[in-house]
Amino acid sequence: MKEPIIQIKKMKKIYELGGETVMALQEISLDIRKGDFISIIGPSGSGKSTFMNMIGCLDRPDSGEYLLDGEEVGKMKSSQLAVIRNEKIGFIFQNFNLLVKLTAIENVELPLIYRGMKADERRKAALEALQKVGLVDRANHLPTQLSGGQQQRVAIARALAGSPPILLADEPTGALDSKTSKEILKIIHSLNKQGHTIILITHDLEVAEQASRVVRIQDGQLYEDGGVIFASGENGIKEH
Structure with missing residues (x-):
């Protein structure tokens, strides 16, 4: 079994909104292994x-741990x-987030400049992507x-250019028609x-089911295959 690239343990996040305390994440735990294709689905x-x-x-997070590739990142500086x-x-991203005055290849090169x-x-890296x-x-x-689908492909190339181990796709087909969505x-x-390792965030069940693992989030808790993923490790994550 492959090692986890992401380990989340009892992660909690609280916001103050309009004088009320909102528990956005309720001590959730989740392991994502190298090479996983996981979707996180949930409504607004x-x-x-x-x-x-x-x-x-x-x-x-306000509390809990987040280990990414073995490093504790939850308490790192900005x-x-x-x-x-x-x-x-x-x-x-859903809306591509390309800079309109830059060409496709210049957009792809941006993260490499940093x-x-x-x-x-x-x-060379941008052309390969x-x-x-x-x-x-x-x-x-x-x-x-470029068409919407082509713009999203440029955005994917930009994400790929630095060869990151993880791709985080936030509603990647949300601004596209069904045919183009299938291509993406x-x-x-x-x-x-x-x-x-692919982590796909979506509200669309049909898109979510493209992944090999589907995790649902509701009221700040995670559910996989109908069961709550408890922070204690009970009802541990079922591998597909």
Whole structure:
């Protein structure tokens, strides 16, 4: 059995909203193993976005542990979290988040600039990433010259360029039609087969069921195969 790349233990997150205390995450625990393709599904207000921010090192838990590739990241400083995000996690967003004045290849190169990679190395890595999503022939096109599906493929290439072990996809098909959505999911499946750990956040059950593991989040608790994933380890995660 492969080692966990993510270990979450009794993670809790509380917000104060309008004078009320909201328990966004209720001491949840979850192991995600290297090479997993897992979907996290839940409606608005379920804690899905909060959980995504925790996994993506965009926020910190109030208590509990978060180990990413064996490192405790839950208590890291913002500067340390920025490095983790850049090296360990590739982000794919619903609305692509491409810079409109940059070409496809320039968008893909962006995270590599922050790594301090040399220009020729950046260009080579970006071209290889665009090749993986079948978009090398559009490398010098601006986002406005690309279809929605092509823009999302550029976004996937950008996530891939630094070869992160984890791809975190937040509603990656939410802005696409059904035909294009299937094409994007096919690419994501291919990347999983190449060894990337995929974490897909969605509200769409049909999309969620593309994953080999489906975890539901509701009222800040996690459920897999109908059972609560308890922080204590009871009803432990069932492997598919």
